[in-house]
Amino acid sequence: MKKINYLLIFLFWSTNIFSQDFSVIQFDAEPENLGTQVNSEFSETSPKISPDGKTLFITRYPENNNGKNNIWYSNLKADGSWTYAKNIGTPLNVQGSSTSVQSISPDGNTILLSNLYRYFDGSITGGGCSVSWRQRGGWAFPKAQVIEKFENQNQYVNYYLSNSGRFLLMAIEKKKGFGEKDLWVSFKEKENEWSKPLNLGNVVNTKGGEFGPFLAADDKTLYYVSDGLKGYGDADVWMTKRLDDTWTNWSTPVNMGNKINTPEFDAYFSIDAAGEYAYFSSSNNSLGKSDIFRIKMPTAAKPEPVVLVYGKVFDKKTGEPIKANINYELLPSGEEMGTAVTSPEDNVYKIVLPFGKNYGFMANADKYYSITENLDLSNLKEYQEIERNLYLAPIEKEQTIRLNNIFFELGKATLKEESYPELKRLIKLLNDNLGISIELSGHTDNIGSDDDNLTLSQNRADAVVSYLTENGIKSNRLTAKGYGETMPVATNDTEEGRQLNRRVSFTVKNM
Secondary structure: OHHHHHHHHHHHHHHHHHOOOOOEOOOOOOOEEOOOOOOOOOEEEEEEEOOOOOEEEEEEEOHHHOOOOEEEEEEEOOOOOEOOOEEOOOOOOOOOOOOOEEEEOOOOOEEEEEEEEOOOOOOEEEEEEEEEEEEOOEEOOOEEOEEOOOOOOOOOOEEEEOOOOOEEEEEEOOOOOOOOOEEEEEEEEEOOEEOOOEEOOOOOOOOOOEEEEEEOOOOOEEEEEEOOOOOOOOOEEEEEEEOOOOOOOEOOOEEOOOOOOOOOOEEEEEEOOOOOEEEEEEOOOOOOOEEEEEEEOOHHHOOOOEEEEEEEEEEOOOOOEOOOEEEEEEEOOOOEEEEEEOOOOOOEEEEEEEOOOEEEEEEEOOOEEEEOEEEEOOOOOOOEEEEOOEEEEEOOOOOEEEOOOOOEOOOOOOEOHHHHHHHHHHHHHHHHOOOOEEEEEEEOOOOOOHHHHHHHHHHHHHHHHHHHHHOOOOHHHEEEEEOOOOOOOOOOOOHHHHHHHOEEEEEEEEO
């Protein structure tokens, strides 16, 4: 009888292959079992890889925990192998209770967890999801996420928090859905609070069940599992792309192919920010009940390119590292696109920026002014990792602070719209500190005549003062001084050096 069942499964699977009427991603590589360092005789499922590809969180169902699952993690070593998986411990794991990691932020310091944690006794209950933040020596007690009009009539649920931290995806069953579990999205309204869920629509959702959502770092490419679409097995992994900001307009789902989808249980797809490897759970050719596999991604399966920006935050005056929050925004609008925090161990930050936009980003800490950075990714063609240290300047007398994200028309003193978010931050500093007066200084490189450069630098400093006074700052608190090419901060022999020399700064004169 067992041989007959296997034969029937093979015939069903092969029939699907040769009569398929759905688009399929073709993989050249073969799935790789991550071996005994990650997998065991028990069931490993729900892999979540950190965006930098260096930490893998998994869910393990050991028999010594009353049949309930625990969170485990493994780190990628320099030689490409994985460390032996370790139990993440309390307060995230609770003896006899079921929970799992749903997603990890790009900085690795924030994780989304299934279920809610009761503060009074540390126990776990359903009905939502929670967030925990890395702290020295472990993880903080998880904080409940409040989702407006949350409802789930299914025994199971999945969540996913986007890399930007602005979008919360969930697989839940509601009365007004298309079938069993549908995929929905909530939008961040304030810290730990989310909007009423919006259904992703009938291109993604079917009369069957959809679950295991994973939104790639580009905030557009969605991988998920469906048993309502015709595929290779009972439930397959599919890919679709968000076509606009309505979150209900999606491309036709594409099947991830028979290297991932088999007649066995295959689910919980996860990729790193580079899109190099996909991690998934399968019971096909597993060491235990189900194992974690990875497979190299073909170009057709990859999301749009992103940049992973990392570095440390320093006090500009002392050079000492600082614990800080990181914000990144779109230019010229100034719309906030995401946040991060520095690691409590080494003060390193990591953010992921999707291609096609111009970004400003900065560190923030009390009693400091942010020295902003800028990356224009309009022409990004492939994944990159860029190291960019951030600096915070103490607000004190005679402190000079560079305004990096001030932009002018070429060879002119006309402010570009991309400058406005930076200037609004300077206005806020002046409004919050009414006793401060500042000097705005303009500087150029050494291309052109001395007189022309002096005039241009003075005009640019004047343009910034004009903007500030037009927006409510009293003129007696502001002076403008052009220094031309006389105060370089870098060599003028390279374009990179000349770019550093073309700048506007302000110096605190009185407090």
